[in-house]
Amino acid sequence: MKFSLFIFCFISALNYAPAQNRTIEVCAKDCEFSSIQKAVNQAQANDSIFIQKGIYKEHNIFINKKSLHLYGEEGSVIDSEYKGYGFKVEATDFSITDLTIKNIEVSYTSDYAAIYLFRCFDFKLKNITLRNAFFGFLIEKSRNGFVLQNDISGTGDSEASSGNAIHLWDSKEIEVRDNHVYNMRDGIYIEFGSNNIFDNNDSHDNMRYGLHFMFSNDNRYSNNSFRNNSAGVAVMFSKRIVMYNNVFKKNWGTASYGLLLKEINDAEIYNNTFEDNTVGITTDGSTRITYRENDFINNGYAVIFIGGSYQNNFIKNNFLYNNFDLSYSGGLNDNSFDNNFWSDYTGYDLDKDGYGDVPYRPVKLFSYLVNNTPESIILLRSLFIDIINFSEKVTPIFTPENLTDQNPLMRKVQW
Amino acid sequence: MNKYIILTFIFISITACDKSAKPINYGEDQCDFCSMGIVQKTHAAQLVTEKGKQHKFDAIECMVNFVKDKSGKFNNATLLVVNYNQPGKMILAESASYLISKNLPSPMGAYLTAFASVSDAEAAQEKLKGEIYQWDNLKKVIKKDIHKIH
Numbered sequence A: 001m002k003f004s005l006f007i008f009c010f011i012s013a014l015n016y017a018p019a020q021n022r023t024i025e026v027c028a029k030d031c032e033f034s035s036i037q038k039a040v041n042q043a044q045a046n047d048s049i050f051i052q053k054g055i056y057k058e059h060n061i062f063i064n065k066k067s068l069h070l071y072g073e074e075g076s077v078i079d080s081e082y083k084g085y086g087f088k089v090e091a092t093d094f095s096i097t098d099l100t101i102k103n104i105e106v107s108y109t110s111d112y113a114a115i116y117l118f119r120c121f122d123f124k125l126k127n128i129t130l131r132n133a134f135f136g137f138l139i140e141k142s143r144n145g146f147v148l149q150n151d152i153s154g155t156g157d158s159e160a161s162s163g164n165a166i167h168l169w170d171s172k173e174i175e176v177r178d179n180h181v182y183n184m185r186d187g188i189y190i191e192f193g194s195n196n197i198f199d200n201n202d203s204h205d206n207m208r209y210g211l212h213f214m215f216s217n218d219n220r221y222s223n224n225s226f227r228n229n230s231a232g233v234a235v236m237f238s239k240r241i242v243m244y245n246n247v248f249k250k251n252w253g254t255a256s257y258g259l260l261l262k263e264i265n266d267a268e269i270y271n272n273t274f275e276d277n278t279v280g281i282t283t284d285g286s287t288r289i290t291y292r293e294n295d296f297i298n299n300g301y302a303v304i305f306i307g308g309s310y311q312n313n314f315i316k317n318n319f320l321y322n323n324f325d326l327s328y329s330g331g332l333n334d335n336s337f338d339n340n341f342w343s344d345y346t347g348y349d350l351d352k353d354g355y356g357d358v359p360y361r362p363v364k365l366f367s368y369l370v371n372n373t374p375e376s377i378i379l380l381r382s383l384f385i386d387i388i389n390f391s392e393k394v395t396p397i398f399t400p401e402n403l404t405d406q407n408p409l410m411r412k413v414q415w
Numbered sequence B: 001m002n003k004y005i006i007l008t009f010i011f012i013s014i015t016a017c018d019k020s021a022k023p024i025n026y027g028e029d030q031c032d033f034c035s036m037g038i039v040q041k042t043h044a045a046q047l048v049t050e051k052g053k054q055h056k057f058d059a060i061e062c063m064v065n066f067v068k069d070k071s072g073k074f075n076n077a078t079l080l081v082v083n084y085n086q087p088g089k090m091i092l093a094e095s096a097s098y099l100i101s102k103n104l105p106s107p108m109g110a111y112l113t114a115f116a117s118v119s120d121a122e123a124a125q126e127k128l129k130g131e132i133y134q135w136d137n138l139k140k141v142i143k144k145d146i147h148k149i150h
Helices: A002-020 A036-042 A365-372 A374-379 A383-394 B002-016 B060-069 B118-128 B135-141
Strands: A023-026 A048-051 A054-056 A061-064 A069-072 A076-079 A087-090 A092-102 A113-118 A121-131 A135-140 A143-148 A151-153 A166-169 A172-177 A180-182 A188-191 A197-199 A202-204 A209-214 A220-222 A225-227 A231-236 A242-244 A247-249 A259-262 A268-270 A273-275 A279-284 A290-292 A295-297 A301-306 A313-315 A318-320 A324-328 A336-338 B045-048 B054-057 B078-082 B090-092 B097-100 B112-115 B131-134
Touching: A023 A036, A036 A048, A036 A061, A087 A092, A092 A113, A113 A121, A135 A143, A166 A172, A202 A209, A209 A225, A231 A247, A324 A365, A365 A374, A365 A383, B045 B060, B054 B060, B060 B078, B060 B112, B060 B135, B097 B118, B097 B135, B112 B118, B118 B131, B131 B135
Parallel strands: A023 A048, A048 A069, A054 A076, A061 A087, A069 A092, A076 A092, A087 A113, A092 A121, A113 A135, A121 A143, A121 A151, A135 A166, A143 A172, A151 A180, A166 A188, A172 A197, A180 A202, A188 A209, A197 A220, A202 A225, A209 A231, A220 A242, A225 A247, A231 A259, A242 A268, A247 A273, A259 A279, A268 A290, A273 A295, A279 A301, A290 A313, A295 A318, A301 A324, A313 A336
Antiparallel strands: B045 B054, B045 B078, B078 B090, B097 B112, B097 B131
């Protein structure tokens, strides 16, 4: 009994402790502070700083090893006036929420960001609006953070003069959710980062990639939408990336993809939609990847294989109305295609088991022609090409013998 | 009349063999080694073969690996790298000095940056630390899987 009383007192004491932390107010006049930097300098650890409505012309606001919670309200705007960073933070257990930051300096040689985090742990960046950002959030050597519900856009002038909206460098265990990023170089970029989660973000009209992984293992991204980027997502030199429930749409252009895989392995790609892209997926030197229950709709090419891509499995995908389902350079392979639905399949199912009785060959002879002579694309939809493709179907010479779907589905996969 | 024909021929023969480096279209061109879009004016590189074929790279390490992959093929090619102190301006790769510093990331993870002169590189080295290399020994240092060192 005595012991539980002690516990009770102890817990109540814990609960009362934070009440001693102050909330410091910052506003244009009649407040304790009119400058955010001065408020930060005066604050004690665990204090909150409330930034009232108004425009604050400040830059390089430095939070050095202090656990603070900065928050604003609608109309709290920090204008950096194109001078350096917005915030520079090196701290543990802190948050910045409900603010607008605008006009970040553009530079070729320095990565100025609206909020720059270095060695930060247990942090939260939420509900922040960035306008005319060069880099949005630049997060280096940090862990255990949340980046939630932010709206980030750049000037969208040219690719070289814009930075990335959310840039993680050498950072781990960070959740990036519900963000809206557009008119930047890359929407979200991860270099040397592991165990991060990217969920439900909307990344569009970016000049390079919607989402970009470099040298980053064990990450996952899901429920995101990538539209109108020069390329939807690029996953490069990374292992064990899980990708599901994403939509890759309208990534058009001569050098454009829905998804680019370069030198990656052991990935899982399922329940994604690739629609209206020049190329749905380009896979270059990527091995042991499972593609399951994806929709490839109305793309120029659904999937292009270049370089050595081995031991990839395509199971239960829908290939619907693509100009080419597959393009393949290189000879023999040990990639497998099984139980997919192909809208171009013209076979029959006499025994009514749901699977076509003749195998489907996803590579058309014409795609070889286009590979070697891109100009020949002008012949697409001509009778001549139909005849060539038909003759190849009857007596396959060019397509590798084992590159067939032995059990093509007669109905679309429902997933 | 004859004069014009000769002039035309001279004009064609001059323009047809244009072996100069064509400017990189930042934001549109792709790296010929790693397929990534070229955006950084501080780290791009370029190779022009003796026949005038252009190869463009988003990072110097990509060009180093590209040349190494096809050893001997590009012996007479013009190799160019961007001068870090004048973003977008190309200089000859052989005459440039290179800094590898963990404090100055490059697009493909080799931390490799080019400078017009040794003194420029040394000035940067003073601030950023790291090692200075010349083109010839760079080929030994840069390996294809350089990022695995990280």
